[in-house]
Amino acid sequence: MLLVLAILLVVCVPAAVALVCCGDDRLDRIAGAWSRRRARRRDRRTIAQLDRAIDADDLTRDIDLTEFDRPDRRSLEQVAADLWRLRAYRLGRGGRPIVWPLLLIQTYDDRLRLACRCLGVTEHLAELEGVDREIERVRVEGALHAAGLPLPAATADHRQRHR
Incomplete structure (x- = not known):
């Protein structure tokens, strides 16, 4: 033991x-x-x-979450880069506005609609034509800028107001 x-x-x-x-x-x-x-x-x-x-x-009831899960969905950063590039085409090399070809306008409006969907901004670009559509485009650019997506047109106007 x-x-x-x-x-x-x-x-x-x-x-x-x-x-x-x-x-x-x-x-x-x-x-x-x-x-x-x-x-x-x-x-x-x-x-x-x-x-x-x-x-x-x-x-969140009105938001379609399946829109965000699609593999072919473009990111907001890609949409913003497209909008900046398309806006630069509109201004041309000399900084003067040129006449937009119809396809370029449609592409720019499509990217604006896509950005509006991503940020929940209402837009009526498809329903309007002519000068009304131009006015709506400027309004949408300002609304997207206010939602946190600075666009060339909205940013330039924003800088001019604060100088």
Whole structure:
């Protein structure tokens, strides 16, 4: 019996010493995991309260989320680059406006419509013609600029007003 007790003492003493020396590290890991779990639960409760407060379902009811999941969908950055490039074609090399070919106008309007869909801005470009369409184009460019997408025409007008 004394021999078994001596063997247990030789095996258990190093394990007990290791537990005492490394125990604080284990306690820190457990306490950190517990605090992260509490923080996640608190964040989820806060988000749920905000959703109920602003009634998020009503805000997103009219948005077709499948539009964002399409693999062929162009990113907003690509649309903005297209709009900048098409606007530069319109101004020409000398900075003077030139007559837009019909295809260029249609492409520019398509990109404006796409940007409006991405940012939730209402537009009526397809329904209008002539001068009314030009006015709507300027309005849409300003609305997109206000929504956070600076376009060359809206940016230039914005700079002129603030000089």
